[in-house]
Amino acid sequence: MAFPKKVIIREVGPREGMQIEEAPVSTENKIRIVDMISECNFPVIEVTSFVSPKWVPKMADAEKVAAGFKRYPETEYQCVYLNAKGIERAQATGKFDLEGVLQITASETFSVKNTNLTIDETFTKMDERICTLNEFNIPVHTIAVMTAFGCTYEGDTNPELVIQLIERSIAKANSFGENPKHILLGDTVGWANPISTEMLVGKVQDRWPEKDIILHLHDTRGMGMANAYVGLKMGVTHYDSSVGGLGGCPFSGAKGAAGNIATEDLVHMCHELGISTGIDLEKLLKVTEKIEGILGRELPSKVSKGRSLNSYRRIASN
Amino acid sequence: MAFPKKVIIREVGPREGMQIEEAPVSTENKIRIVDMISECNFPVIEVTSFVSPKWVPKMADAEKVAAGFKRYPETEYQCVYLNAKGIERAQATGKFDLEGVLQITASETFSVKNTNLTIDETFTKMDERICTLNEFNIPVHTIAVMTAFGCTYEGDTNPELVIQLIERSIAKANSFGENPKHILLGDTVGWANPISTEMLVGKVQDRWPEKDIILHLHDTRGMGMANAYVGLKMGVTHYDSSVGGLGGCPFSGAKGAAGNIATEDLVHMCHELGISTGIDLEKLLKVTEKIEGILGRELPSKVSKGRSLNSYRRIASN
Numbered sequence: 001m002a003f004p005k006k007v008i009i010r011e012v013g014p015r016e017g018m019q020i021e022e023a024p025v026s027t028e029n030k031i032r033i034v035d036m037i038s039e040c041n042f043p044v045i046e047v048t049s050f051v052s053p054k055w056v057p058k059m060a061d062a063e064k065v066a067a068g069f070k071r072y073p074e075t076e077y078q079c080v081y082l083n084a085k086g087i088e089r090a091q092a093t094g095k096f097d098l099e100g101v102l103q104i105t106a107s108e109t110f111s112v113k114n115t116n117l118t119i120d121e122t123f124t125k126m127d128e129r130i131c132t133l134n135e136f137n138i139p140v141h142t143i144a145v146m147t148a149f150g151c152t153y154e155g156d157t158n159p160e161l162v163i164q165l166i167e168r169s170i171a172k173a174n175s176f177g178e179n180p181k182h183i184l185l186g187d188t189v190g191w192a193n194p195i196s197t198e199m200l201v202g203k204v205q206d207r208w209p210e211k212d213i214i215l216h217l218h219d220t221r222g223m224g225m226a227n228a229y230v231g232l233k234m235g236v237t238h239y240d241s242s243v244g245g246l247g248g249c250p251f252s253g254a255k256g257a258a259g260n261i262a263t264e265d266l267v268h269m270c271h272e273l274g275i276s277t278g279i280d281l282e283k284l285l286k287v288t289e290k291i292e293g294i295l296g297r298e299l300p301s302k303v304s305k306g307r308s309l310n311s312y313r314r315i316a317s318n
Numbered sequence: 319m320a321f322p323k324k325v326i327i328r329e330v331g332p333r334e335g336m337q338i339e340e341a342p343v344s345t346e347n348k349i350r351i352v353d354m355i356s357e358c359n360f361p362v363i364e365v366t367s368f369v370s371p372k373w374v375p376k377m378a379d380a381e382k383v384a385a386g387f388k389r390y391p392e393t394e395y396q397c398v399y400l401n402a403k404g405i406e407r408a409q410a411t412g413k414f415d416l417e418g419v420l421q422i423t424a425s426e427t428f429s430v431k432n433t434n435l436t437i438d439e440t441f442t443k444m445d446e447r448i449c450t451l452n453e454f455n456i457p458v459h460t461i462a463v464m465t466a467f468g469c470t471y472e473g474d475t476n477p478e479l480v481i482q483l484i485e486r487s488i489a490k491a492n493s494f495g496e497n498p499k500h501i502l503l504g505d506t507v508g509w510a511n512p513i514s515t516e517m518l519v520g521k522v523q524d525r526w527p528e529k530d531i532i533l534h535l536h537d538t539r540g541m542g543m544a545n546a547y548v549g550l551k552m553g554v555t556h557y558d559s560s561v562g563g564l565g566g567c568p569f570s571g572a573k574g575a576a577g578n579i580a581t582e583d584l585v586h587m588c589h590e591l592g593i594s595t596g597i598d599l600e601k602l603l604k605v606t607e608k609i610e611g612i613l614g615r616e617l618p619s620k621v622s623k624g625r626s627l628n629s630y631r632r633i634a635s636n
């Protein structure tokens with residue numbers, strides 16, 4: 001139970017936020033947003049999704065966004081893809097650092113609704129996924145568990161089930177000679193609370209002390225920052241968040257429900273706790289302001305609203 | 319370090335929120351808001367301020383609000399007053415449970431700007447305050463430290479200074495035969511972080527284990543809920559919050575800056591952590607919706623936005 005010295009924050013707003021945003025955002029503005037974020041010195045940015053435009057029409061311009069944004073040397077650029085076709089499209093752009101993710105959903109109902117596959121079917125398909133990754137020479141980097149803490153259909157997820165799902169996924173990966181280094185715990189619809197966060201993170205740390213946990217938190221029920229604090233306190237070093245708190249609650253139909261935790265609030269809290277992020281907070285607050293202008297709506301992050309207080313300034317020296 | 323079984327949440331929205339709200343709210347609506355909140359079974363509601371309408375014009379209708387709202391037998395109704403005149407006005411309404419508060423501000427600059435008194439001058443005037451309370455037979459109930467964690471003018475408050483200010487205030491009270499039972503730690507402009515919260519709460523608990531701490535938290539920099547979690551984890555039993563997160567950042571001039579932590583988010587988190595509040599969350603979420611209608615703006619609380627998810631429902635049995 002000790003704060004890490006440094007954390008890796010992955011900005012997922014351009015992908016996860018833009019996918020959900022109601023108002024259409026032009027390709028030009030999407031590119032502008034990625035470039036502005038890059039200028040803040042993020043270690044990782046998730047830029048777009050190479051998925052079927054039939055299912056995710058807002059990502060239909062993935063190639064154009066990829067062609068347009070500027071790669072910064074210190075930043076890793078990621079994208080989402082679901083199959084060989086997606087990998088081919090992403091690789092063709094030459095702009096991405098492709099990483100292999102094996103995704104599994106802990107809630108059976110959510111799994112079927114979101115992926116059309118039961119949990120067992122997901123494991124059956126996992127062989128194919130790993131083979132495809134192997135074909136493209138993409139190592140399996142991450143086991144990602146969606147609804148790892150619970151969902152609106154089934155309530156709390158049993159943490160023991162999550163451990164089993166990770167075990168099975170790692171065993172699959174190992175059987176192909178792969179050894180994923182990261183375990184992503186996805187609080188997909190913001191179901192985690194500080195107790196369940198502590199419990200699941202603790203169990204994963206005990207079982208796989210050598211692997212890095214990525215906490216993917218949503219703020220749907222207002223506990224995102226408290227959960228992030230618990231993660232920090234337990235030494236978790238990887239977090240997903242979205243600039244301004246872009247996005248919403250996926251697949252829930254809850255209009256106005258909060259999205260990912262806001263990057264600037266997370267960055268600010270890390271700096272307050274003496275944890276380095278490498279991210280330029282002052283620049284980031286200006287990015288939020290510009291994105292609010294592009295979207296024509298206020299974003300929910302708090303530090304950005306208090307910025308005229310200059311209250312974030314004192315941490316600039318961290 | 320253990321969660322309390324039950325906490326007392328004081329709803330401060332009708333006073334602290336209405337004082338800051340930009341759009342004028344009619345007296346009728348103010349009364350309606352207090353009554354709706356009462357129906358949710360709050361232990362304590364801060365209704366209004368009996369202060370000079372010259373300084374706080376939004377509270378000029380304090381008598382009318384007092385005359386109009388309905389007292390519920392299980393609820394304690396509080397109000398703010400600064401002098402004998404205020405007490406007389408509040409007492410004349412016959413609607414309030416008057417409690418004696420000795421207020422001190424830890425930041426010299428903030429103290430002068432907000433009260434026109436230095437810290438030393440505040441102590442000089444404290445004799446008069448206690449005499450006035452005595453005259454009206456109001457016991458000294460609470461020592462309240464504003465900007466206990468810091469402010470935008472002076473940055474972090476030294477927790478040792480806060481301990482000294484509380485010491486001096488209690489000594490003053492004792493010299494008049496008074497023994498305040500509560501210590502309010504006011505994070506007036508949302509400066510606290512989880513580390514400073516833990517440090518100051520710990521010091522106050524160590525020094526006065528027999529007294530109850532009231533945590534008055536703002537969410538200006540997005541850490542309000544994380545700070546509340548730290549307080550809960552340390553066994554703090556009293557919290558101030560505002561329905562929907564009404565209000566803003568006082569005296570800061572930061573337009574749009576977040577106000578008090580949102581009551582429903584706090585209530586929900588408590589229930590998630592197995593801590594009882596006695597408050598009817600489902601009713602409260604409907605109150606937020608109605609207040610949003612009255613104000614014509616969205617309030618920042620998160621649980622209220624996700625309410626179509628019914629994600630709060632499962633805790634109804636707690």
